Amino acid sequence: MLRLNSLNSMDAMTKNVVLNTDFPDLQLxxxxxxxDIYxxxxxxLLVATDRLxxxxVVLPEGIPSKGKVLTAISAFWFSYVKSIVENHIVTTDVNAFPDACQKYKEILADRTMLVKKASPLEVECIVRGYISGSAWKEYKRDGTVCAIKLPGGLKESERLPEPIFTPSTKAEKGHDVNISFDQAVSIVGADIARKIKDLSLAIYNKAVDYALSKGIIIADTKFEFGIIDGEPILIDEVLTPDSSRFWPLKGYAAGRAQESFDKQIVRDYLLTLDWNQDYPGPKLPGEIxxxxxxRYKEILEILTC
Structure with missing residues (x-):
């Protein structure tokens, strides 16, 4: 497992940011x-770059060692929730990768998963346990979250009476689109839609209990599933700072925005700019x-120690 003290200094890491990979002997x-998928x-071969x-919108600059952190956190969670659902990981040990990968092991190490081939579902599975972000904006306007009616009088960042499943469609570019459960059924079929909803809620609830024991609130998260032999398995990444909102339990209070162990630092900075949230993205200051x-390294340490 990647540890905070195994990472280099910030100056050294900045020089080694991986924005793109190019392996001529492998098929991208x-x-x-x-x-980057080969x-x-x-x-x-799933290679987690340092792109943000x-x-x-993919920003022009990366975050040092981000891909390594994402891979380590995902590997931890894939193992932790395996009692609920199978996943696609074969190994994260670069020395166990096929021979064709070995000449690239310096780049692949710690940021790569060798995985089973699955047929990805064209639905992203979002679970929300707290009301925040775009969900809070919709609730203030309509009293709903992704068209699901919620009780009146909720405060920003408040825990919901129970977690809700709010699927979306995936977009290669631009913003994903929230859809209803019935729309998800029309895309993947009733049986698979029911299974991935039940699995998403079960994974979220198990993860929430563990994270709380570490002093972390998982406000919301996004899962992806693929199909192998007719059954859904968990794929891509799971419960990382890229796919989830992590809040410290210490200092949490409903009624305001929360401190966050994810890329909220970047989101907050970008919201101060005159930017229309479309390509090209702006450059980030070194401090951000x-x-x-x-923040990425801190949440890795907290969750996996």
């Missing part, structure tokens, strides 16, 4: 917002990059 099949015939996406890198 996709560049996502954060991950096809190894029987398996896929905010408001669904450094603070964000530290």
């Amino acid at each position: 099949v996709k560049r996502g917002k954060v991950r 096809d190894l015939e029987q398996r896929l 996406s905010a408001f669904d 990059i450094a603070k964000t890198a530290l």
Whole structure:
């Protein structure tokens, strides 16, 4: 497991930021917002770069060691929730990767998962346990979150009576689109929609209990599933600072925005700019990059120690 004290100084890390990978001997099949995916015939190689996406826009600068942190946190959670659902990980040990990968092991180490091939579902599974962000804005306006009617009188950042499942469609560029459960059914079918909803809520609830024992609130998170042999398995990343809102329990109080162990530092900075949240994204000051890198490493240590 990657540890905070195993990471280099900020200056050294900045020089080694990985924004893109290029392995001529491997077949690149996709560049996502954060991950580069290579096809190894029987398996896929998921390389977590240090790219940062905010408001669904990939920013021009990366966060030092971010990909390594994401991989370590995902590996921890995949193992932790395996009693609920199978996942796609084969190994994260670069020395166990196929021979064709070994010449690139210096870049691949600690930021890469060798995974099973699954058919990704075209629905993202969002679970919200607290009301924050865009959900809070919608609730203030309409009394709903993703068209789900909620009790009146809720405060910003307040814990919901029970977690809610709010799926969305995936977008390669631009903003994902919230959809109803019925719309999710129309995309993936009733049986799979029910299964991924139940699995998402079960994973979230198990993770919430663990995180609270570490002094962390998981306000909301996003899961992705793929299909192998007709059944959903957990894929991509899970419960990372890129896919979740992590708040420190100490100092938490409903009625205001919360301190956050995720990329909220970047979001808050970007909201001070005259930027329309479309490409190209603005450059980030060094101070914001450094603070964000530290936040990512802090949440890794808190959750996995």
